[in-house]
Amino acid sequence: MHTQVVIVGGSQSGLAAGYHLRRLGVDFVILDAQSTPGGAWQHTWDSLHLFSPAAYSSLPGRIMPPHTGQEYPDAQHVVDYLNDYEKRYELPVERPVRVLGVHRDGHFLRVEADAGTWRARAVISATGTWWRPFLPAVPGRSDFGGRQLHTVEYRSPQDFAGLHVIVVGGGNSGAQIAADLAYDTELTWVTQRPPRFLADDIDGRALFDASTARRRALDAGRTDTGGVASLGDIVAVPPVRAARDRGLLTASPMFTRLVPGGVEWADGARAKADAVIWCTGFRPALSHLAPLRLRGRRGQIATLGTRAVDEPRLHLLGYGDWTGPASATLIGVGRPAREAAREIAALLGTPQ
Template sequence: MTATTDVVVIGGGQAGLAAGYHLRRLGLDFVVLDAQSRAGGAWQHGWDSLRLFSPAAYSSLPGRLMPPQTGQEYPDADHVVDYLTDYEHRHDLPVHRPVRVNTVRRDGTWLRVETDSGAWSARAVVSATGTWWRPFLPAVPGMNAFTGRQLHTAGYRSPADFAGQRVVVVGGGNSGAQIAADLAHNTELTWVTSRPPRFLADDIDGRALFDTATARRRALDEGRTDTGGVASLGDIVAVPPVREARDAGLLKAQPMFARLTSDSAEWSDGTRARIDTVIWCTGFRPAPLVLRGPRGHIPTNGTRAVGEPRLHLLGYGDWTGPASATLIGVGRPARDAAREIAALLR
């Protein structure tokens, strides 16, 4: 049996909830299909010390300010999960979980969404599955020969799991710096980056990053000179734990090693370091489940897929809206997507 609705939103994290909020305001019939067993999206899988880059008031979805966390300027992941859970219930969003979407295909005037618990026919689909579910690992010689432990950011939880070990953290972005700072006190840490780490000024947080990303998008849309956006400011937000480890001299990055051996990392000059664990903080790739184009990429105009006007992609970073992979940034593209869908269905 196939159920029908105006819109199916795939993914019940922050992007899916923001889409649901705007679809509800426009009076559309919709469902949100979420593969997770509970609310909170990817935030429920972050490491124990993970914190937002911005104060709560500047980390909110549309229609509901995030309340501050007592004693914390930058809320932790558990606080974000609680906020998203409350948001979902407060706005009475029709989230079905756990429902895993397998495929989306064209079916005449409908889009057919096949799941592990039945099928839906929709007049439009919003893909909001995010990036957390598709970790990226670089191809480094010797990865298969290394006999120690290897894990990605997505698998890291606590420094207690690595106490006393010789650990290499790979990556010069925010996750690499935060996890390196987390491990700096009770492991023999080596932090390696492909280029010298670029810390943003200490007074810059997510508020400034969102404004910078928005200004860049506006400049490009108006044909003006590219401002460089967030990348022009640096790569690492100096949240308090990172700042403290950096200022204590515990975050000294080394160049990227050339290869792994069975028990060591080896640099191109022949230097070797015995290690127990490698943590790859090397990012994620977008994971849309819908109507993929060549090499998995879907060309978009804003959030709308160029080749399929009934399909919108939301929350995959600048590809689908300035800072749209952030709490503060996803509201505007979610609103625009909902308005375009409403106009199409009319």
């Protein structure tokens, strides 16, 4: 099959790219491994809410409608929005299609998938990070006798009611899941450093502005503003704020190893655990790009904006600040998606 552009991934980044390519008159297809619209938002924990109001969590061209009765929309509202967005703009999504590899093929990039092969003049990789959870190499993990799971597998506190649970991680996922579990479990929350809560009035709007300001300063050769990291690590969304204010989110330092019945610190102190939940982040899901051999020593693909430096027919979208300020967020992906679409249109010689 032939097309001008293949977009790998049908969640927010892929849809934003499709929106801009459609406006530029570029022929494309979106290949999505999921069987239904919504990407990773379909697989989050039950209580997850966005950091920002609906109007500040929108993709290009379509404001997210308010979520009745809630300032911050939940994950199902996002799924519904993405489903509507895909239909509204008649974006050509084929699913479920799992891309196995992207290869150079003369003037084309050949995209091999379980549902067939596509040849394209350009490829946008928009697979995100949810599908590649990171687990740290902590001594004793194989000795622990309880349940271990990552953020991607957590759903509800009811699954752990009455149990001793250790939540590992000082970011937003760790804080939100710890707050979720604080009322019905014997909770121990551990972090690498003391948790840094952002001011209660800061939400995703301010974070997007901070990230954008940092990128503009760096691009202009000015002093690094520090971006989001200068403000803190944890957005105090209402459930986190409530648990924190009740004294239920007191963090302990990171333990040194797991033991059969729990965890142990350097001083010999131990805590019982029936389950350990690793809220330890993600890595970009880029295995489909391995045939192109683009990764550097640190495993990252060098980019100029969203374009791969060593393969100008490839753009990477939605993996975080290295492919555009706040590009892993709903509101942040619009601008780099537009830039990627314009570069590809220029490559193809499409009038803009």
